[in-house]
Amino acid sequence: MKILTLIKLTLDISQLKYESTGEPLTEIAPKKMGDSDKCAVEEAVRLKEKLGAYTVVATIGSTSENERIIRDAYAMGIDEGYIVKVEDPEILQATSIGKIVSSLVEKTGPYDLIILGAGSLDTHSYTLGSIIASKLNIPIIAGVDSLQYVDGFFEALCIMEDGAYTFRAKAPLVVTVTTEANEPRIPTLKTILRSKKMEVKTLTIHDLGVDDVVKVDLLDVKRYVVNRRKILWDASEDLEKAVDKFIEVLVSEGVAQ
């Protein structure tokens, strides 16, 4: 079995700071491997341990930090890694990233399983896995909370708003995992040291035969401004008044008498 895992270098949005004009300072925000991508790596490494799968990881981007997250994946147990060099991957259309990944699959595959995060931390489109599946014309199981491999079938549990879905399918398959899927392992000093010595391969999109990447025409990004009344009452000063005000709101909204 051969598995491809995709990992994205994402902004740590909890540490995002802003210009006084509301522009996010994305350049200085810390970046890391996406949380659900880490769970995808963990899932791949577990399949390696259980079934002897060969595991490959890839990221699309151009900075030295992309290399860092490949090494993070090596430290968790991944065998081989690729960086596909593109400037500003964050403003590439998702369909273009999908095209790059399907060409990578053709060049370095075939893969039995392509596993990636359900949604990235920063743009959270939750679409890349689906785009890849449609391009490769293989099925997808998206938003997986728990993945099993039984009798030649991948069996996945997905909890959704209306209930629990269990999907079963054979390879080849695309799976996107949520952060519920597992608890990613913490690399040991030994695996970290080993990861530093491993080779990271780079490819350009031209190596993959992709020439026409489409960029998103981004006009502006600003902090979301919330227009709400923001009327506050302090219950530690006057509990009765605060509770009465609360009830007034319930009454004026028509949900209590």
Added chain:
Amino acid sequence: MKIMLYGESIEWIKQARTVADILDGETIGVTPSRELGNEAVKILNKVYVFDSIHYEPNSYYKTIYKIAEEVKPDLSIFPSTIKGRTLAGLYAGSRDEPVITDVVDLRYVGRFLEVKRLVYGGACVAVLRASTPLTICISQGAFKPSEKGENGKIEYFSRVDEERVQTIFKPREYLGIPLERAEVVVVAGRGFKKREDLEMVKELSSRLDGAWSVTRPLAADYGWADTWIGISGAIVSPRLYIAIGVSGQPLHMIAARNSKTIIAVNKDPSAPIFEEVDYGIIGDLYQVIPRLLEKIKKKT
């Protein structure tokens, strides 16, 4: 302009129709439910209904793709739910057109569409320029429901099956009003110390004929509930959203922002949630909520 929309609820379809109103487009709906189809024809020019037992994205998108081959839409709209995004990605990927999720506004500027979407977990809004054909996802509540009606036509379409995937579905047992439909949603956050304390939240929601839920840590980390509200959970747009012991991180708030009114109880006056509320009570929930329940009980 032809606009195709794949809908899961009538409330959402009315809002997607508003997008068509903005763009002055013809509206063609697609739904896997006959019941919803019958309602949707009163709002849309045409509705395709394909019969289905339950959601399976691979078979659904192939069906929607086939319908689109007939319709030839310029703009295709899906819900910004996990299911909707999955379908939108499959659909846009197979049509080789761009897909933009979390769309909160759009308009024509010259020949282009100017599209606003949420990014960075809902902390920012990005403005993009796009051209058609295009696929977008909109959340329930992002647009006001359209009040326009139509006397549309219904067409039954046979579903394309996907033999490669087997599905077992266990519907959630709703013990009350489903979250998406509730007029009042009461949400508990990590300000609650013990699982039993959630009884207060359940009681408050039932007294207000509403639904209750939690933030992600309470469900995913503590296991006190099956689902949660937020970017990775349910998206709601009730008349009243009551957040108790919730800090108000963007990844949570993004799914609650379309509520008409938001009220929060939090003991920390600098909690980010107070930036996103209409009314806020600064105080200990263990004092405020029991007293509130007492007073409500006395009144009824």
